[in-house]
Amino acid sequence: MTAKMRVEGLSAWYGSKRALEDITMDIEEKTVTAIIGPSGCGKSTLIRAMNRMHEIVPKARVEGQVLLDGEDIYERDPVSVRRKVGMIFQRANPFPTMSIYDNVAAGLRLNGMRDRKELDGRVMRSLKQAALWDEVEDSLGKGGSSLSGGQQQRLCIARALAVEPEVILMDEPCSALDPIATAKIEDLIFDLKKDYTVVIVTHNMQQAARVAYHTAFLYLGKLIEFNRTRELFERPREELTEKYITGRFG
């Protein structure tokens, strides 16, 4: 496998509380990797450490390495890292006062793109990639927050795609969505993996089973098992994984 990202000996702290312990795993290029585990196991911390968002929290720090194409992201400018490694959050968070168009164009403008034609092209392409174009092409001037929850989440995906990242991190992107909107996002993830490397944190094990090629199971900040998703759900190697995925914790 070609590793797009490699997490190596990664530990993370919030003040004196250790949230991740010595995690090592490879993220295969142009596939979907799911991270599962109970609340507080460190899933979100892990992906936040993968685009240098963890350190934004006061007193938070990391040890170890996160390599993107072999280069440690902690030795690079965080802004350039986040351009290459985008993040989608649990709650869709479009810029509330901006139009749909401006939401998608925001990152591009921030990067200095001014040419209207170029912006138009990139906005359209991103909205198409996010499977939202058909629903909004006649209302690009409307506010982003006028959209439904599922549409808002796809708008955020379009916004992330606009700056042409290579890796997309998703932190429970469907947890606030109904089954239809969830299915749309899952279909979108299926298409995105042709061009992007996707890492998704999810509470929904069936979602991990449906969308991911590899799955990592985290527990109390440790990586318990990292395996092909099919293997992990059919014959997990670790007893702890077995107990978690069959819902027999205790």
Next chain:
Amino acid sequence: MPEKAERKALAQGLARLKENMVTLAELSELAIRKAVDSLSRSDAEVAREVFTLDQELYALQEEIESNCVDLIALHAPVARDLRAITTSLKITTDLDRIGRYAKDIAEIALQFRGQTPPGLKDIVKIPRMADLTIDMVDRAVQAFVNRDAESVRNVMEVDDAVDNLHDEVFQEVVEHMRDGNLPIEAGARYILVNRHLERIADHAVNIGERVVYMVTGDRLPRVRAADRAKAKKRSP
């Protein structure tokens, strides 16, 4: 673990499935025992009991299939639970087939119309064949009931013994028919019984292999008997 969960509805469904499977397995084992018994004692009453058992097996198999579909549809089972359900679905077919062969043997028993089948005790090794086969089914069934993969890992080797005995009995029957020690009609029936027993043993092998998968997640590779014999010679 901080959270405590048991998934009671799933656990209850799985327990019911296991119960039904154990009944199905025991009924099909009983069906062969009775079928062989009806033949060796030429007992029409026992033969008819086998027909009833076969009907019960069929009905129970249908119920189990619907148990399994419900569990999959409602609980999205994974890992050990998923393997228990898919294995049950596969094994029911084997157990049902075993019941059908038992019924076929019972039908042959009836064809002797109360006459003691000639030569069955002294000249033909069918009782030995039946013992071996029943023993294989029993081991496979016990392995399933006790979730014990180890006891059936060598089930293929026992099956080799059954296959060899099948060939022997066939030769034996042909020779006795040729020499005039055995009426042709009876001999022809024995050849069928012999064949049914051999097929039952094959189903026991299937069950054994699936129990190994259910318990460990390993799929046993299919090795041809000839290759197994060669391997045995190499490492005695």
